[in-house]
Amino acid sequence: MSKKKVAFICVHNSCRSQIAEALGKYFAADVFESYSAGTEVKPQINQDAVRIMKDLYTIDMEKTQYSKLISDIPNPDIVISMGCNVSCHFIGRPFDDNWELEDPTGKSDEEFKIIIKKIEQNILDLMNRI
Numbered sequence: 001m002s003k004k005k006v007a008f009i010c011v012h013n014s015c016r017s018q019i020a021e022a023l024g025k026y027f028a029a030d031v032f033e034s035y036s037a038g039t040e041v042k043p044q045i046n047q048d049a050v051r052i053m054k055d056l057y058t059i060d061m062e063k064t065q066y067s068k069l070i071s072d073i074p075n076p077d078i079v080i081s082m083g084c085n086v087s088c089h090f091i092g093r094p095f096d097d098n099w100e101l102e103d104p105t106g107k108s109d110e111e112f113k114i115i116i117k118k119i120e121q122n123i124l125d126l127m128n129r130i
Contacts, residue, residue: 004032004130007076009091013038013067015046016082016101020119022053022061027120028127035076039091041067046105052112078130 008020017036024034045061053059070091079093083100099122104112 004077005074006032006034006078006080006126006130007070007073008034008036008080008082009038009070009095010036010082010103011039012042013040013069014042014044015049015103015105016115016119018045018061018065018067019049019053019116020080020082020123021065022059023057023116023120023123025064026057026059027123031127032078032130033074035073036065037068037070037073039070041069043067048105048109048112049116052109052116056113056116078126080126 006024008017008024010017013036017038021034021036024032028034045065045067050061053061078096079091081095081098083098083102099119101115101118102111104115
């Protein structure tokens, strides 16, 4: 049986969804395949996220990840919104879950670490539900 494909979606695919993809690959590669995408793209992954993920997990997101659109990833089995605050763009199907995470862009390292730890916990919880 093939592993389920999980897509983590946010608007720009530059911060929260990229962190979720990286942590999904790090913690859950044997349980599900992790992808991230956005409804728009940014020219690079959030540099604070890149730096802090290197510090916390020695993961270099820029080595294996880049900002991409939903149409650029395989058709997912499970689609998770990172939290779009006002409203999420329609992606062609309903979201299976909304993690309702604040965007830490422009905030302190501590704020980033809080969001990263929430994503880690959500990944671990998701592993147990699949």
